[in-house]
Amino acid sequence: MNITRRRFVQGAVAAGTAAFFWQAGCNARLETLEETDAVVEMPQEVQGLAAGEWVPSGCLGCTSWCAKEVFVVDGRAIKIRANAGSKVHGGNDCPRAHLAIQQVYDPDRIKQPMKRTNPRKGLDEDPQFVPISWDEAMDMLADKVMELRENDETHKFVLFRGRYTNINDLFYSSLPKIIGSPNNISHSSICAEAEKFGPYYTQGYWNYRDYDVANTRYMICWGVDPLCSNRQVSHYLNAFGGMLKNGVRIATVDPKYSNTAAKSEVWMPVKPGQDGALATAMAHVILSEGLWSREFVGDFTDGSNHFIPGQDANEADFEEIYSHGVVKWWNLELKDRTPEWAEEVCGVDADTIRKVAVDFASEAPHVMVFMGGGSNMQVRGAYNSMAVHALNGLVGAAENKGGTITGRSARLGSLPKPDDYMDEMATTNSKQKKIDQRGYLEFPALKDGKSGGGVVTNRVADAILMEDPYLPKVGIGYFCNFNYSCPEASRWHEAMSKLEFYAHCVTHYSEMSHFADLLLPSTHHMFEQMSSAAQKGNSFTHLWIGGRAIDPVYDVKNPESEVPWMLAEKMAERGFSNLMDFLKEFKDPETGQAPGNGIELETNAFKILTEPIWNPDAYVEAGNHGDSFDAWEAFLAKGIWNSDEYEFKKLWGKMPTATEKFEFYSETLKEALEGHAEKHGVTADDVLEACKYGESKGERAFVPHYTPPFMHGSEQEYPFAFIDCKSHMAREGRSSNCSWFQEFKDVDAGDMKWGDCIKLNPADAAALGLEDGELVRVVSPTGEAVTTLKTWSALRPGTASKTYGQGHWAMGHVAAEDFVGRKSRGANNNDFMTADYERLSGSTAFYGSFRVRIEKV
Structure with a gap:
């Protein structure tokens, strides 16, 4: 990426200096590293410190899900490298993982639970958050959930999930079912589908x-x-x-x-x-x-x-x-x-x-x-x-x-199922329609060939605003920020203002947190909790695992294990013990001991899930392939499992x-489309018409074929097709509060440090009378934003390109131009991108679907 070592060291020193002043101003519980420049300048000496050790971990900063090792000295994480034991990526790294060091020690992190004191919700409202204890926070959340049960409205509970670890079913799938809700809504359809x-x-x-x-x-x-x-x-x-x-x-x-x-x-x-x-x-x-x-x-x-x-x-x-x-x-x-x-x-x-x-x-x-x-x-x-x-x-x-x-994937163990802990109310209400309108005529979401089999994440905002199929009342979200990451974000601001009670489990105050009633500070996956994830590459699949490399920097909890445990305790106190009874089923495979707290639940869940890897008997029984271990501690110490090499042509x-x-x-699509059509009493052609595929009718509907793109905005009024592109430095849209992200932002070709821009081909800019570096307004059929114009020859004429990742008015003092005044640094692409969908899959439309015009400010 053409970054000199000297420049990297300069950036690291600048970041360390900036962090020092933040600590003084925020009274953060964060000690400064001595000789910051020496640490970066002499990595071999750092690696050789007698007091330090490399601890296995992994990165969820993007969907590469790489295996990592963290160098820990006196309880502090100071360096990250690839786990060379991975057959997927070996000792190779990308820039994103290293930003995690700044994230975990960021003084802008939420340090303890916070509750909203301003009952009014809205973009311009100050939530007036005040610190509270975890005990008080979980009392509030348990009261709201129990209120739904008392009123037989458990289906009006919703759980939003963004990034996750391998044990996410414990929280994401099982908890809503036991409460009695169908509404576990993932981020998947704004990611791919x-x-x-x-x-x-x-x-x-x-x-x-x-x-x-x-x-x-x-x-x-x-x-x-x-x-x-x-x-x-x-x-x-x-x-x-x-x-x-x-x-x-x-x-x-x-x-x-x-x-x-x-x-x-x-x-x-x-x-x-x-x-x-x-x-x-x-x-x-x-x-x-x-x-x-x-x-x-x-x-x-x-x-x-x-x-x-x-x-x-x-x-x-x-x-x-x-x-x-x-x-x-x-x-x-x-x-x-x-x-x-x-x-x-x-x-x-x-x-x-x-x-x-x-x-x-x-x-x-x-x-x-x-x-x-x-x-x-x-x-x-x-x-x-x-x-x-x-x-x-x-x-x-x-x-x-x-x-x-x-x-190929590792054959893993199965976590306990919630079915036996679902009472009659839970069983009945969990069969209600999901809040994202999947399976509606115009939203087939045909994952795995099933009508409504997939998620339509961004449609939730419209469903809440329309109260169709109903208005949810209580929600929990973790590792998600739909108010920033979904096109036409203003809809989410309005929708979250209507949600009666929302608890947000996050490391940093985000745009979605602004509408929360509770902020529940979360552990950082790479350092402060046990984590595991699998990914494929290089014709292998690896599964990495990492324990708690350091003690939590602040008073934070793991949203996938500690939060459900504490909620279960509070609900049991109120006479509903089903959730706690279920969690006690997560018994240690080695000792048979039930968990006694959220951290033990965390460990037991990962041990249960990965037992066919680390237990030789379970390995054979599962018919596994690849690395094997003779004990849990051996697997945890290595931190990585690799599959055998892929067998070509086997399918x-x-x-x-x-x-x-x-x-x-x-024939597979024909069966799925006709099944969805039959469900609604229409023809497959009617389904395609409802899904904006009016020209894809008859037999052509079942073969790959050309269909003209559906573009929002006429070419006459909005002359530029918009291209949303990705950054080398973005960790799931959350790294912009890292000074390293800002200092090296120009590694994204055509972009600028500590700023934001939209790029036009020089010929297009000249035709508009616009010059490089001036402020411009980007206008779409549904929104607008102000940013800097950059001319960029490496762009097709007639298009405008902007990198996603800036435009936060939350996240912290680095991400925002004015954090206290909620003024963003640059513009969020989703503020002017129109909300629409590829409806057959449920996917959000990010590309080839929007036009904009560029005006001088």
């Missing part, structure tokens, strides 16, 4: 994929920048060097010249939203040029190629092997999707489309299309997701060496689709 839609409705896999980059020959990065975001950044930052040295060819599809594009042989600056045109044109070329995989897809019985542009092929003449419906796909969609047609639609010239398609297929099957959210988290992104991923199937790269693979002919094959004509 549409990205999972295509792989599921072609090969039956609703999850993130792994990519065997070590053995690939050609890589197309589509709507994703593996060197900056997505999964396993640490691995890809290291792997790309070897790939390029070994002659791997890379093409990038992205309207902006991303980090990955800079390493690519070809950059294809597609028009935002038009990914489906490019993908179907490439499929047309592969078939018409006879470059598909005969081994995987099959062939015409006479050995000739009957995929002739503009002409139907006879299905009976083609004998498929591990795929289903390739000729149907050609006849229904591909025969007319020539590169020349696509050039007019997607803005990539026909010669480039043809060349990339031919070069890609010629290197097959050890090739891949690495798909991210840019191509599919759009209002009409589901079929883009199918079309882009289908290219992997067409050339035999799905589940193949050097291709895209599903990965060929055994894919979990309706046909057990890779489906170019998706």
